[in-house]
Amino acid sequence: MQLLQSIAELRALLSPIESLTYLTNDCNTSANLDVVTDKITMDFLHPTSGNLTIRGVFKNGEAHFVIQFSSSFQSSNGDGSSGTIDSRFTLVGDAHTGVITQMLLESDSEKPNTTLPEISWAEIQQTLKATGDARVWQLQKQGFKAFSRGEVTIPAVIYMPFSGRGDLHLKGAHKKQGDIYVFKIATGFPGNIDKGLQSSQGMMIAFDARTGRPLMVLNDEGHLTDLRTAIAGRNAAQEMMPAKELAAIGMVGTGVQARLHLGLLKELYPACRKLTVCGHTPANTQIFANEMRENGWEVDLVDTPGQMAKHANLIITTTPSQIALLDAADIIFDNTLIIAIGADMPGKVELSPALLKKADTILIDSIAQGCDHGNAAIALKNEVIVESDLQEFGDFLATGYRDATADKKLRLFLSSGIGVQDLQIVQAVLEGSEIQR
Numbered sequence: 001m002q003l004l005q006s007i008a009e010l011r012a013l014l015s016p017i018e019s020l021t022y023l024t025n026d027c028n029t030s031a032n033l034d035v036v037t038d039k040i041t042m043d044f045l046h047p048t049s050g051n052l053t054i055r056g057v058f059k060n061g062e063a064h065f066v067i068q069f070s071s072s073f074q075s076s077n078g079d080g081s082s083g084t085i086d087s088r089f090t091l092v093g094d095a096h097t098g099v100i101t102q103m104l105l106e107s108d109s110e111k112p113n114t115t116l117p118e119i120s121w122a123e124i125q126q127t128l129k130a131t132g133d134a135r136v137w138q139l140q141k142q143g144f145k146a147f148s149r150g151e152v153t154i155p156a157v158i159y160m161p162f163s164g165r166g167d168l169h170l171k172g173a174h175k176k177q178g179d180i181y182v183f184k185i186a187t188g189f190p191g192n193i194d195k196g197l198q199s200s201q202g203m204m205i206a207f208d209a210r211t212g213r214p215l216m217v218l219n220d221e222g223h224l225t226d227l228r229t230a231i232a233g234r235n236a237a238q239e240m241m242p243a244k245e246l247a248a249i250g251m252v253g254t255g256v257q258a259r260l261h262l263g264l265l266k267e268l269y270p271a272c273r274k275l276t277v278c279g280h281t282p283a284n285t286q287i288f289a290n291e292m293r294e295n296g297w298e299v300d301l302v303d304t305p306g307q308m309a310k311h312a313n314l315i316i317t318t319t320p321s322q323i324a325l326l327d328a329a330d331i332i333f334d335n336t337l338i339i340a341i342g343a344d345m346p347g348k349v350e351l352s353p354a355l356l357k358k359a360d361t362i363l364i365d366s367i368a369q370g371c372d373h374g375n376a377a378i379a380l381k382n383e384v385i386v387e388s389d390l391q392e393f394g395d396f397l398a399t400g401y402r403d404a405t406a407d408k409k410l411r412l413f414l415s416s417g418i419g420v421q422d423l424q425i426v427q428a429v430l431e432g433s434e435i436q437r
Contacts, residue, residue, distance in 0.1 A: 010102075015064075023066075052069065085212060090106075092104075117216045127429045158170035167187065173422060181423070182205065203219050229421070240411055254285050324352035328357065338351065347373070350375060
């Protein structure tokens with residue numbers, strides 16, 4: 001990604017109508033017809049006070065889109081006086097592919113902003129190794145606990161569609177007293193495959209919560225989201241299913257999350273190698289089974305999730321299903337843990353409302369989010385369960401099961417993903433990075 005050196009370079013990159021539309025606040029001209037725009041604001045009190053505005057804008061028919069981060073933070077001078085630190089960070093993307101191609105960092109500093117650390121997925125993996133697995137797992141658990149204590153600010157999501165070609169989501173999070181905040185950009189452009197590009201693109205940006213200035217751009221290609229999702233499942237398993245209680249693992253789905261989860265569970269449960277798999281298509285399921293056997297698993301294949309549940313008491317569902325895959329009658333082991341991570345958007349569901357009703361405890365990453373979409377939302381809407389039946393995972397990590405008798409019974413962990421997971425995985429990258437902040 002190219003780091004532009006001046007606003008003049010940015011204007012030269014954009015067409016005249018893009019410059020008028022994207023770089024001014026004039027929304028009353030004819031040039032601003034057919035404009036897709038979204039904006040959010042975010043206030044900060046800790047570790048210093050400040051405010052942030054993010055604006056995404058795209059004019060239909062043009063070649064570029066722009067996302068601007070504008071911030072103003074209070075600063076303290078050595079003589080006891082105070083002032084403000086104002087900065088603006090602009091990202092320019094290709095409206096045909098969703099790829100971010102240029103960025104410009106402007107601030108009130110007299111020194112030009114000639115560099116901004118930017119690391120690739122390969123470099124990110126090295127920094128995580130330097131941080132260490134134990135610390136990465138710990139940071140994720142700390143994030144969930146902070147979220148359930150009400151110490152994490154998660155602003156509204158910016159959403160931008162691109163004339164039927166694809167779309168962009170921008171999500172962020174900041175933890176109270178934390179010295180960074182993070183925003184993630186994820187795009188999906190199916191036509192990219194024909195251009196030799198990935199259909200999904202992803203990047204995360206870490207900002208200094210004391211100044212509002214960007215610290216690092218992480219070109220993770222969406223892998224960090226995949227990783228933090230799998231870590232949530234791994235942490236849930238560690239906390240909710242002791243190794244001595246595990247009979248066998250059941251996997252519904254054979255994609256990225258299935259592979260990542262089993263990679264983490266293999267280390268968590270070294271004595272268990274029994275795996276039962278139910279996949280969507282026979283060909284992909286067989287490929288997956290062969291890979292897992294090569295990785296040391298004893299794999300049995302079954303035709304339905306219900307059959308799979310007859311063999312395993314730790315079940316992971318990793319599918320984008322829009323119909324329930326597991327029902328209450330499918331569960332025969334008294335001591336069963338189900339980790340459901342596929343239902344992450346409205347309309348998706350993997351577990352039936354009756355199964356949620358049968359559960360002795362339901363842990364969820366965010367109750368508020370779960371009321372809107374995922375497995376819990378459907379059960380709540382149908383009044384099969386009530387909101388008080390849910391306990392947030394962060395609260396469980398801090399205080400244990402709300403129902404002390406739930407241990408060794410039917411337990412569910414429902415995850416649709418929350419911004420603090422992104423914040424904490426970026427914190428792990430920064431801790432392992434040699435780049436000094």
